[in-house]
Amino acid sequence: MELYVYSAKRYDRDTLSTANEEFGFHLEFVESRLDATTAELAAPGSAVCAFVNDDVGAATLEVLAARDVQVVALRCAGYNQLDVDAARRLGIRVARVPAYSPNAVAEHTLALILALNRHIPRAYNRVRDGNFSLEGLVGFDLAGKAAGVVGTGRIGSLVARLLWHLRCDVVAHDLYPDARLESLGVRYAPLDEVMSTTDIVSLNCPLTPETHHLVDAARIATMKPGCMLVNTGRGGLIDTAAVVDGLKSGRIGSLALDVYEEEAELFFEDRSHEVLLDDVFARLLSFPNVLITAHQAFLTTEALGAIAVTTLQNVADLAAGRPTPNEVL
Secondary structure (H helix, E strand, O other): OEEEEOOOOHHHHHHHHHHOOOOOOEEEEOOOOOOOOHHHHOOOOOEEEEOOOOOEOHHHHHHHHHOOOOEEEEOOOOOOOEOHHHHHHHOOEEEOOOOOOHHHHHHHHHHHHHHHHOOHHHHHHHHHOOOOOOOOOOOOOOOOOEEEEEOOOHHHHHHHHHHHHOOOEEEEEOOOOOHHHHHHOOEEOOHHHHHHHOOEEEEOOOOOOOOOOOEOHHHHOOOOOOEEEEEOOOHHHEOHHHHHHHHHHOOEEEEEEOOOOOHHHOOOOOOOOOOOOOHHHHHHHOOOOEEEOOOOOOOOHHHHHHHHHHHHHHHHHHHOOOOOOOEOO
16 A cells, blocks of 8 residues: 655654554655645555644545545644544544653653753853853752643653652643542642642643633733743644733743744744744744744654554554544544
């Protein structure tokens, strides 16, 4: 079977090709993102593999269905880019990778917290320039600080554990509390309490209609002044314009992002030679207390390998008509 892999980067080619030795698919790597136009590149009767910022909306699915594409494999956990109703209507089966290496994202979350708090990027650049001044590099001890974790699924529970090991007072919010975290002393509380009483807030929940702009102007107004906000979940969890206002007022003391709600037009490409047309993102880059990485939290050798194996197994199962727990229902 032919499998068209969209948004393919070198690391995708390497890991999928290695994993494919067990499956034997004919892999076609497409650098372009999947949308209604590029969907026509897929051969009739083939399967399609899409990534987090690909467009798997109704228009794209219509084109794929017309080309007798019946299997779409998402090599990511989230599926907010997918029109689930259209896929059902068109008879296209879709599967995702719900868990690959939660350690990768959790560890990156902690790395962002530590780097932002201790001004590591700024200090690194200073030393490279021969500037050994410590002015403006004062951080704070994490031990004893109240750390809020919003969402304690596979990733969020690890973030909570890591912060607990750093002796933070961890307060979490989730519809389904984790008894193992509670046994450590992690306390669950309503979202408003988590947002208003903690020194650090880490967003690790999925993007749904209910969580879209979970952090908006009204919620920012209730946050503890000077709070650090970290988002490694999905960009749409925060209202970015409201966060910019929160940074300007000082209500948000610092911000770390690995995701951005308009990232589809920015991330995963080299744009160093271009003028950034996104004024909100450009404003974020102007703050000295903002640290942004370009959706790289998942990017470890272990995670890429797990994503490749699960993705290809999903394709094999769906193409053979077998059930899979990874199917998007």
